[in-house]
Amino acid sequence: MYMEINKEEIFRTHRAQKFALWLSMIGMFMLFASLSSAFIVYTASGVDKGIKTILPSAFIYSTIVIVLSSVTIHFANKAVKKEEFAKQKTFLLATIVLGVLFFVLQLHAWSVLIDRGIYFINTNASQSFVYIFTGMHLAHIIGGLLVLIRCLIGVSRKIPYIRNLYRMELAVIFWHFLDIIWIYLYVFLLLYQ
């Protein structure tokens, strides 16, 4: 049997998948929201609780890096819309490099904290929460990097334009989301430092 499929139906599927991505971001947001509320409740439970240190400056650099990566992926997306694939590749690569740099900077921030004697295993769990926040975010960053690499492989293998465009569209939304989540977490932690 040969089934014919409407073009309209394909576009509808694409729209639905994009919507599913937005929904899953609501789910991820709930994860961080619940962690934040757990942090607030825990920190309020005693005067000896709280972060009790100035956040490492590595967090500022990592914030700059991830914002930059959002800019580069924006340009990559612009390039793919103009069908400038070489440019798209360069910007995608830049985004991936910045993403990895972000990852490294976060790990560096952890080592700074450890040098200060602020360990993950800690009787003041507010300080453990800093690791949980950043760690859970990094777990999502790994997912984001995989998505970006898939885009890069796609454009290198010259997949059909419409699929390239679509992949990029999803990747851009997700990467911006990760950026925004990090800014939220950073501001949240700054307020509690």
Next chain:
Amino acid sequence: MSSTAITPEASFQDSHEEKQSFIKKYVFSTDHKMIAKQFLITAIIMAFFALLLSILFRIQLAWPDKDFPVLEFFLGKWAEGGRIKPDFYLALVTIHGTIMVFFVLTAGLSGTFSNLLIPLQIGARDMAAPFVNMLSYWFFLGSCVVMTASFFVESGPAAAGWTVYPPLSAVPTAISGSGLGTTMWLLSIFMFIISQILGGVNYISTILNMRTKGMDLWKMPLTIWSLFITAIVGLVSFPVLVSAVVLLFFDRSAGTSFYLSDLVIGGEILPNEGGSPILYEHLFWFLGHPEVYIAILPAFGIVSEVLSINSRKPIFGYHAMVYSLMAIAVLSVIVWGHHMFVTGMNPFLGGVFMLTTLIIAIPSAVKAFNYTATLWRGNIRFTPAMLFAIGMVSFFISGGLTGLFTGNATIDIQIHDTYFIVAHFHFVMGSASMFGMLAAVYHWYPKLYGRMLDNQLGYIHFWLTFIGAYLVFFPMHFMGIDGVPRRYYAFTEFPFMEKWVSVNILITWAAVIAGLAQIAFVWNFFYSMRNGKKASKNPWRATTLEWTTEVKHIHGNWEGEIPTVYRWPYDYSKPGHPDDFIPQTVPHSETMSSNLLQDFHDNEEAIKIQKEWNKENNRVESES
């Protein structure tokens, strides 16, 4: 309408499907109907496993002083001398609860029927993201395997209750089940949550974006409404359990102190300081309470559909049904504190949680009355599905009434953690959801397998299960009021509980008989797959879209164009129409003799045409 041949970017990769390999068709299938079957069969297997566990602990409760050598043969060191060990008893109740709540009533119910019904009833070729949908099943299967495997580790499966409260669950040395078993429990639930999120985003997105022409939200069957709202509740609450589980994992395995403080085990002081187990309870119940609604909401939708079809009447109060579903969903996320009245909660906060909890009685009562009103003067067909649907309403009412007691903070302090609670939730979410699920299996079996289930076996299954469930759970109310605590290993150690041992024997026999009745179901289910009576296209004479598809499953569901929808899904026994049902695909222009002016929603043109037709044909205009 012009159609183009399939393009490479199409997500329906396998439209040429004659030559599909076995693996692609039955194992790594992206077809929503096959995924639904996978969910269902996995859930049935897990349900039987959980049933077996419950029979084991029922044996212990009924005959705490007797030896059953056969138990030692099967369970080895967990039942030395033929008597179940206390540690293993705790593991049994824990895993029974976990499997039933998560694997059967969540994945088995909404997983199966979201997958089967959403595309079929809204008129879509498949889910929004079929591949993600397949992943959802594989994560679910993975979590089932890990949970089952925890029975084969030396220290035994998790044993801190299905809620795995710390510190019992967080200190690996606390009891034997808190060792590797609990780690596996956490891993399993983590995978399960991923499965639920992947599935849930798909369900919501499919419903909102992939409906066929004419299928506006208010023309959707109540099954779709309930699955839609269930998925939203799941999406909002399941991620919170991830936080709870991740923090618990680090407390156990890394030595952090999120939940732990001031603990002494075997004379040794633990290093963990400053944590709060109450924090876990908040995080857990923020999911845990919505979770019980995730189990019951799909049953609501299914029962609405089955009752209406088999009463040959429109569902009573369609809009009220939808709004009450929404109300229950919203309320479900602001009542979790009622599980924690005895944690030293501020009485004012307890009062707030009590209020929000008791308000749930209103939308629930709306549903119960609407079900009854749907049955009222209906032309009722007592198919097995119908019996199970009525059974669901019965359990929902008997269990819902006790909810008024448990939700009341002052009474809850007395009955907290007693058998009253066990009785309450086994009625209102356990039996009710289970009966909803069985109603759905009997009702949609022809759609799943193209054959009919045997009615006689269905009736035997229903009556034994129905009476059995009442005999099992009803007496527990009285035990709870008397203060008998749940999760206790033997009642012979406490003089005031000894009188309940005889009741326990009754309960256990009832459980055994109800358990055996399930064999009728399984036989029916698997035998009918090949040998059942062949189903016709629309065996129940129902209106919804899934019955317009061919009996034989094809990828893409409809061979030609997807049908267009013109009317709501409950046009049963409409006066003036020769048939007692009008499918959703029949336009109003073909049913001039039965149209009501309200069917046209203030569409002036259509009303004018109808009025003219009425005049020409001497049809008395209906008042409404």
